Amino acid sequence: MGIDADFASFDFNSTLDEIYKMDLTPILEIYKGYNTTDLDELLEDYPFLIDFLGGNLIDMGVGSDHSAFTPIPLDGLFPDMNLSDVELIYFGESTNVNFTNSGNSKVFIVGLIPNDWNLTNMTYRGPVFINELDVGSEIDKIMEDNPMIKILLGDEMVSFTEIDGFMAIEYFSMWPLMLLIFLAIKTGATVSKHVDDQSIDILLATGYSRFRFLNEKMLVILVNMVLVVFGAWLGLVLGVLMIGEPVPLVGMTYTFLGSIPMAIGIIGISLLISVRVDEGSKTTGAIMGVTIFMFMIQIVSNIAGWQDGLGYISLFRYYNMIELMTSHVFDLVNIIVPMVVGIVSIIGAYVLFWKKDIHA
Amino acid sequence: MNPDKELVIQTNKLTKYYGKARGIIDVDLSIQKGEIFGFLGPNGAGKSTTIRTILDLIRPTSGSALVNGMDPVKEGAKVRRSVGYLPSDFGTYKSMTAKAYLHTLLAMMDYKGENRIDELSNRMDLDLTRKIKEFSRGNRQKVGVVSAFMHNPKLAILDEPTTGLDPLMQQEFYKIVLEEKAKGNTVFLSSHILAEVETICDRVGIIRRGKVIMVEKMSTFKKKTGKLLNVEFDGKVDPKIFMDLEGVSQVKEGEGNVLIMTVTSHIDEVIKELAKHTVVDLTYDEVSLEDLFLKFYGRENITVKINNGKGVEA
Structure with missing residues (x-):
């Protein structure tokens, strides 16, 4: 799997004059792995990379107003850092730029260097593109060899040319949204559906207590959740087997299991809304609104750097698919926060339903 | 309790x-x-x-x-x-x-x-x-x-x-x-x-x-509610004749030669009295809820039907 491309296009905010005034400012590109790369195509194939690039890529149109740039080894330029494998391939300001790969590059990053030229404060703006690497070992080695890359990348690193990287982008980027919308709609109908079609009277008239009614509804939703998660996992395993790729079973299992706390969270929120707003269309609207709002908050937070602020209110924040897929580790915070949200909301829904006047 | x-x-x-x-x-x-x-x-x-x-x-x-x-x-x-x-x-x-x-x-x-x-x-x-x-x-x-x-x-x-x-x-x-x-x-x-x-x-x-x-x-x-007897005569009939009958609780004059009376019992006596006159038309109906409320509780806070059936507070 690879990217068939012949150039990269960038737009950076600083003017060339500004860059020169800042001495060595703002662009560092490390490109390895391909002879040529079309960033435009790359972004079309992997839209989630736009999150990484932030607002610095404005025009990815085809064309060039700069001639090809020969990579310049940076080794020795910064004595405190090991830059033996790092090459500067473009430095300046432009809408489009062509550059020539040195031929053996494996990693591609864009970085904005601060005015004081302190690389430890450098802002990461680039995609990572690693060809045919074993994510678990070779990236670690590259990181060890090149601390700057680690600074630039942080933990957000995955190979897009491996099946797990492909899944992270093509599949798991949509999985949380699909799962939460499904569960939100399913849970939203729990009470409102029966009030709407007036069947709740008959159900309760059979001697069901309010608790039993909600308990059994919750059980159905939880079974649905397990079936959907397991079904999606199984479908993906079979899909990967069918295309003849090795199945990253552990990573996939972690990734699916890791979505359960977030699912519990949305179930709780949806149940609370369903009990409070018991009119079918209004309930669905409210729940969908909350779900999409949280999704948008997550996207905006990523772009605007609000992850440590507004980003906390989005359930999507607590699902790190790349970390689950590659590191095989459950983050305790990502489990506890959505679970607490879910359980507190469920308890709230029970209390509300206990007090509720049932109007069929 | x-x-x-x-x-x-x-x-x-x-x-x-x-x-x-x-x-x-x-x-x-x-x-x-x-x-x-x-x-x-x-x-x-x-x-x-x-x-x-x-x-x-x-x-x-x-x-x-x-x-x-x-x-x-x-x-x-x-x-x-x-x-x-x-x-x-x-x-x-x-x-x-x-x-x-x-x-x-x-x-x-x-x-x-x-x-x-x-x-x-x-x-x-x-x-x-x-x-x-x-x-x-x-x-x-x-x-x-x-x-x-x-x-x-x-x-x-x-x-x-x-x-x-x-x-x-x-x-x-x-x-x-x-x-x-x-x-x-x-x-x-x-x-x-x-x-x-x-x-x-x-x-x-x-x-x-x-x-x-x-x-x-x-x-x-x-006994309290009775039924409504609506009688149309061929000429004017004095309502007092029926008011004095046992079992008739209320007599009202309607349009034309119509008398509307509430009969709670002894309908036989009413029929015998009716037989003394020429009856053109007659209906004997249940009292409606509205009539019932009017009868027992007066007009205060009673909803009456006017304006093509749209209820208004009277």
Whole structure:
């Protein structure tokens, strides 16, 4: 799997004059792995990379107003850092730029260097593109060899040319949204559906207590959740087997299991809304609104750097698919926060339903 | 509230407000074992709110209730399981056949005894093999009637049970209710049709604007309400002739040579007096709820129909 491309296009905010005034400012590109790369195509194939690039890529149109740039080894330029494998391939300001790969590059990053030229404060703006690497070992080695890359990348690193990287982008980027919308709609109908079609009277008239009614509804939703998660996992395993790729079973299992706390969270929120707003269309609207709002908050937070602020209110924040897929580790915070949200909301829904006047 | 073994439903100042809006206010009812109690009131009077509160579908603002000796707030599920309940409007699982639906309800009730689904369906002329979504409003109501009695409840609470039933089925329904009484079971039914309540009920309670304004034995109630005799003569007739007759409580002059009188008893004497005159036309009707309220409670706060039937406060 690879990217068939012949150039990269960038737009950076600083003017060339500004860059020169800042001495060595703002662009560092490390490109390895391909002879040529079309960033435009790359972004079309992997839209989630736009999150990484932030607002610095404005025009990815085809064309060039700069001639090809020969990579310049940076080794020795910064004595405190090991830059033996790092090459500067473009430095300046432009809408489009062509550059020539040195031929053996494996990693591609864009970085904005601060005015004081302190690389430890450098802002990461680039995609990572690693060809045919074993994510678990070779990236670690590259990181060890090149601390700057680690600074630039942080933990957000995955190979897009491996099946797990492909899944992270093509599949798991949509999985949380699909799962939460499904569960939100399913849970939203729990009470409102029966009030709407007036069947709740008959159900309760059979001697069901309010608790039993909600308990059994919750059980159905939880079974649905397990079936959907397991079904999606199984479908993906079979899909990967069918295309003849090795199945990253552990990573996939972690990734699916890791979505359960977030699912519990949305179930709780949806149940609370369903009990409070018991009119079918209004309930669905409210729940969908909350779900999409949280999704948008997550996207905006990523772009605007609000992850440590507004980003906390989005359930999507607590699902790190790349970390689950590659590191095989459950983050305790990502489990506890959505679970607490879910359980507190469920308890709230029970209390509300206990007090509720049932109007069929 | 102390439970009374002879009372299957007791309410004590049962009150429900929806925010500031009135639901029911200080409703006191005592329904005796083995009676058919009619709960009469115009639309919006609070009949359904009362029923839903005593079944714990609505939580009271204040006051209390006992149904079969149980507090609905504490034992709502048990209370509901102990009765046969027919809501005024109810939803069903429309993709099911009537038979599957009714058996599902029995299973949910965990009812193991002999059921009356077939017997009641035959009597109500209900085709159990058809899907509920194919049913008319009347047929769906039949399903509700069957579901209320199929598990032999000692107490049936029926909210406007004859809605949508044709006259023949209404008669069959009345028979079923009277049979329940004969078995010693209790039926509490709400209605806004005076004639229906008069036909089958032992006692009647009238609710208006959330307050129970009267509870009477049906015999007493009938004496009080009477019927409206509307007679058109071929010439002017003095109303005083009829006012002096026993059993005539009220005589009014209508348009033309028409006299409208309320007859509570001794209709024979009225007919004999009518025979002395030339009668052009005659009707003998039930008193409407509106007329009843006008008669007993005056015009204060009475809703009258004007402006093409749009109710306004008079």
